[in-house]
Structure formats: structure tokens, C-alpha cells
Amino acid sequence: MDSDLGLQGIPLTMLWTLHNRASEAKRADGVLSDPECVRIYDSIDFDYLGMFGAPDGTHAVRSARFDSALRQWRAGHPGGVVVELGAGLETQFQRCDDGAVRWLCIDVPEAIDLRERFLPSSQRCRYLPMSALDPAWLDEVDSAEGVFVSAQGLFMYFDADEVREICTAIFDRFADVELMFDTIPPWFSRKTLRGFHRTRNYTAPPMPWGIKRSQVPTTLRAWNPRAMAVSVRSYGPSRGPLAASLPVFERFPLLRDLPPAIARARSTL
Incomplete structure (x- = not known):
């Protein structure tokens, strides 16, 4: 089973x-209000359930x-620039636009082509069709008012050296920057390398970079000493047994490393 949108792999x-x-x-009780996401979802003739399951x-x-x-960062950086690595069909700009923030969406050409169909670029929300691994995107960022680099669901598809190169380049280039990204634990990375079959129609791409939540701060600082004020939080489903058990995981160090996590790191000025 394949998409008729010219997409495959990552x-x-x-x-x-x-x-x-x-x-x-x-x-009605959803954790995210996102009418643009719903519009796009309903506009694409695609068998989501058959491909990805429930x-x-x-x-x-x-x-x-x-x-x-x-939103916290934006309040202290009016007119700053958000760089969204691996933007895909994420609608964060539409949810968080305050009329002044400037946005740069970066993704591979086929992803940007699809994004343009449903979310046309604009003067304050520009698109760059390139890999996040291409350092040329750094030259497109006006960092005068501060930079927020967002990487949702991206770094796990690279290997550790590639993630290190991206993070190091970001902190070396920008004096006032915050980087936010999510991680998967090593056990889940190994699962994808063996073949994570979401459904009989879909096998997730391999995710080589897995890291324990407890190791994220020391790893980032070892990569670049300007990566300071590092915080990491686990996250999980919006509801159900796993969501209910997450606070229990937080109380025990060994368990904290099991769920996926979200990291934030600010530069030293």
C-alpha cells in the first residue's frame, strides 16, 4: 500500500x-485545538487507518x-525567528502566529511541495526545500531578534554524529537561540531497526538515534558547551493507561528513561 502523494520513507x-x-x-476533549490540521487531514484522500492504524x-x-x-519564548523575543526543521504538514505557525513572528520551514523538496499545496508560504512564513542536514539553511536566518529552532519528530531519523553536527552548528552560529527537539529511548530505536510494523501495510522508517532521557543534558553540553539551561521532560499519549502511568514513571530514575522525551536547551549569551 503506498501514498498517491509521491511520499515514501521518512x-x-x-x-x-x-x-x-x-x-x-x-x-471534544482533545489536547490540541488545530482547525487547519483538521482541514488538511480531511482534504487528502488517503486511507490513514489502513496505513497507520488507530x-x-x-x-x-x-x-x-x-x-x-x-509561546513562552515568543513573549521575550518579539519579531524573532522560528526555524522549523522537518516541518512536514505541522501547523504550528497557524496555531502560534502573533502577527509579528517570522518563520522558516525547512524540509526535503517533496515535503515542501505538498506543504505548499495546503499551507502556502508567505512573507513571514518562508519555506526552504532542503534537508535539515544541509548547513546552508543557517545562512537564511536573521538572528537579530533571537532564534527558536524546533525539530519535532526529526532527530531520531539521523545517526548520533549527524545530530551532533546539527546541534553544534546551531549553538555555534546563533548567540541567542533556543533549541527544542524530541527523543526516543534506545529500546525503541532498536525496535525500529529490527522493523517496527505499525500495521501490515506500514513499517516505520528506521530511527537510529535513541538516547536515554537522563543522558540528554550531558550529551548536549559535551557536544557544545554553549548548550546551557537544558531541561528534559517525558511525554506520552493523551489518554489511557500509559498516560495515567506517566507520573509514576517520573518518580523512579530508571523508569524515566523509558518513555520518549522533549528537550529544550538555551545558549549562553
């Missing part, structure tokens, strides 16, 4: 996350956490 995951976010946004709210929880952090 770019196809943008429909997986769209499926989960839109399904959550349609709920939705869960994990990606919606992740987006809501990123929104909250971005």
Missing part, C-alpha cells in the same frame, strides 16, 4: 503525524508541548 511520516494530530483535534494522541501532546514553549 517524508511519508508527515501523514502519520497528521493522522494522530487531526484525530485528537477532532475530539490514532493515538502522542503526537498531539508533543505539538501542544512545543506550542507552550514557543
Whole structure:
């Protein structure tokens, strides 16, 4: 089973996350309000259930956490620039636009082509069709008012050296920057390398970079000493047994390393 949108491999995951976010946004008790996501989801003739299976709210929880952090940053950086690595069909600009923030969406050409169909670029929300691994995007960022770099559901698809190169370049280039990204634990990375069959129609792409939550701060600082004020929080589904058990995981160090996590790191000025 394949998409008729010209997507495969990692770019196809943008429909997986769209499926989960839109399904959550349609709920009366959803953790994410996202009418643009729902519009796009309903506009694409695609068998989401057949490909990805029943939705869960994990990606919606992740987006809501990123929104909250971005709004905090934006309040102290009026007119700053948000760089969204691996933007896909994420609608964070539409959810968080305050009329002044400037946005730069970066993704591979086939992803940007699809994004343009449903979310046309604008003067304050520009698109760059390139890999996040291409350092040329750094030259496109006006950092005078501060920079917030967002990478949702991206770094796990790279290897550790590639993630290190991206993070190091970001902190070396920008004096006032905050980087936010999510991680998967090593046990889940190994699972994807063996073959994570979401359904009989869909096998998730390999995710080589897995890291324990407890190791994120020391790893970032070892990569670049300007990565300071590092905080890491676990996250999970929006509801159900796993969501209810997450506070229990927080109380025990060994268990904290089991769920996926979200990291934030600010530069030293």
C-alpha cells in the first residue's frame, strides 16, 4: 500500500503525524485545538487507518508541548525567528502566529511541495526545500531578534554524529537561540531497526538515534558547551493507561528513561 502523494520513507511520516494530530483535534476533549490540521487531514484522500492504524494522541501532546514553549519564548523575543526543521504538514505557525513572528520551514523538496499545496508560504512564513542536514539553511536566518529552532519528530531519523553536527552548528552560529527537539529511548530505536510494523501495510522508517532521557543534558553540553539551561521532560499519549502511568514513571530514575522525551536547551549569551 503506498501514498498517491509521491511520499515514501521518512517524508511519508508527515501523514502519520497528521493522522494522530487531526484525530485528537477532532475530539471534544482533545489536547490540541488545530482547525487547519483538521482541514488538511480531511482534504487528502488517503486511507490513514489502513496505513497507520488507530490514532493515538502522542503526537498531539508533543505539538501542544512545543506550542507552550514557543509561546513562552515568543513573549521575550518579539519579531524573532522560528526555524522549523522537518516541518512536514505541522501547523504550528497557524496555531502560534502573533502577527509579528517570522518563520522558516525547512524540509526535503517533496515535503515542501505538498506543504505548499495546503499551507502556502508567505512573507513571514518562508519555506526552504532542503534537508535539515544541509548547513546552508543557517545562512537564511536573521538572528537579530533571537532564534527558536524546533525539530519535532526529526532527530531520531539521523545517526548520533549527524545530530551532533546539527546541534553544534546551531549553538555555534546563533548567540541567542533556543533549541527544542524530541527523543526516543534506545529500546525503541532498536525496535525500529529490527522493523517496527505499525500495521501490515506500514513499517516505520528506521530511527537510529535513541538516547536515554537522563543522558540528554550531558550529551548536549559535551557536544557544545554553549548548550546551557537544558531541561528534559517525558511525554506520552493523551489518554489511557500509559498516560495515567506517566507520573509514576517520573518518580523512579530508571523508569524515566523509558518513555520518549522533549528537550529544550538555551545558549549562553
